[in-house]
Amino acid sequence: MLKVIFDTDPGVDDALALLYLHKHPQIDLIGVTTTFGNASVESTTHNALYLKQAWGLSAPVARGAGGPLQPEATPEAWPVHIHGHNGLGNHPVPEALDATADSRPAHQLIIDLVRAHPGEVTLVAVGRMTNLALALQQAPDIAGLVRGVVLMGGAFHVNGNITPAAEANIWGDAEAADIVFTAHWPVTAIGLDVTTRVEMNRDGLDKLAAIGGADAELVRALSQEYVDFYLQAGHKGMVVHDCCACIALTRPELFQFERASVRVATDGVARGMTIPKPEGMGFGPSVWDGHVLQSIAIGVDAAAVLAD
Numbered sequence: 574m575l576k577v578i579f580d581t582d583p584g585v586d587d588a589l590a591l592l593y594l595h596k597h598p599q600i601d602l603i604g605v606t607t608t609f610g611n612a613s614v615e616s617t618t619h620n621a622l623y624l625k626q627a628w629g630l631s632a633p634v635a636r637g638a639g640g641p642l643q644p645e646a647t648p649e650a651w652p653v654h655i656h657g658h659n660g661l662g663n664h665p666v667p668e669a670l671d672a673t674a675d676s677r678p679a680h681q682l683i684i685d686l687v688r689a690h691p692g693e694v695t696l697v698a699v700g701r702m703t704n705l706a707l708a709l710q711q712a713p714d715i716a717g718l719v720r721g722v723v724l725m726g727g728a729f730h731v732n733g734n735i736t737p738a739a740e741a742n743i744w745g746d747a748e749a750a751d752i753v754f755t756a757h758w759p760v761t762a763i764g765l766d767v768t769t770r771v772e773m774n775r776d777g778l779d780k781l782a783a784i785g786g787a788d789a790e791l792v793r794a795l796s797q798e799y800v801d802f803y804l805q806a807g808h809k810g811m812v813v814h815d816c817c818a819c820i821a822l823t824r825p826e827l828f829q830f831e832r833a834s835v836r837v838a839t840d841g842v843a844r845g846m847t848i849p850k851p852e853g854m855g856f857g858p859s860v861w862d863g864h865v866l867q868s869i870a871i872g873v874d875a876a877a878v879l880a881d
């Protein structure tokens with residue numbers, strides 16, 4: 574069994590990814606940590622607790638960062654309501670829930686769980702990377718204790734989705750993302766290069782609901798406005814970004830990767846841009862030198878990912 578901590582900002586595609594991790598027979602979901610992004614951290618935490626309660630998750634949910642490491646350096650996003658005003662596609666989420674958050678902040682839960690299971694835990698991060706960066710800053714030893722990090726973020730050889738240069742999860746805390754990419758732990762990055770090719774249409778959601786019962790029916794219901802957004806943007810269905818990261822963990826053979834050290838631009842018009850320096854590429858001395866080669870997805874068997 575693969576022990577997973579899911580760091581997330583639910584988020585419509587986050588909800589589908591959480592359901593995937595919850596149902597997968599090879600995954601032992603040991604923690605869910607929340608971050609700001611698709612909505613405020615108050616909303617994303619409430620949404621995660623709602624899903625925990627609806628699906629009977631045993632994993633603790635811990636609330637994480639409410640903003641980036643360096644707020645003064647992070648420009649305001651233009652209004653982005655792809656995930657609805659409440660983060661779950663405007664699906665009615667009850668205000669009162671029985672499920673409660675863990676007393677620890679997200680980064681502390683990450684540190685505690687990684688130390689409790691040395692070499693076993695994969696961090697699957699599909700929101701801003703702030704919680705992971707805070708965990709690394711407070712407990713650098715966790716870099717050598719995790720099994721790996723799989724993240725949804727970046728636009729390596731394609732345009733971004735929030736600026737021409739930047740993908741939203743990286744743009745929202747570029748400093749944190751640079752810390753995560755340059756830490757001495759193995760990162761697998763699933764960015765827009767591949768996720769935008771994995772589109773689930775309404776037929777796909779109907780099939781999911783038919784085989785997944787009430788749990789999947791909930792995902793189908795909260796995905797409707799998100800599907801509309803992507804259809805209007807010219808896609809064949811909703812782009813299931815965060816699920817791609819989960820499937821890259823369970824079925825890495827469905828992706829092609831390049832090895833590169835990655836730096837994130839933290840200033841100017843390129844802020845949030847993920848810039849890879851591929852293995853063996855010769856340049857003079859640079860800020861890429863001395864950093865771990867990470868795995869960056871550059872190809873995907875989209876049909877097989879959708880079928881998984």
Ligand code: BDR
Binds near residue numbers: 586611700734740741
């Ligand atoms: C990422 O941003 C969010 O909208 C999605 O949940 C995904 O994690 C894609 O850029």
Ligand code: CA
Binds near residue numbers: 583586
């Ligand atoms: Ca997300």
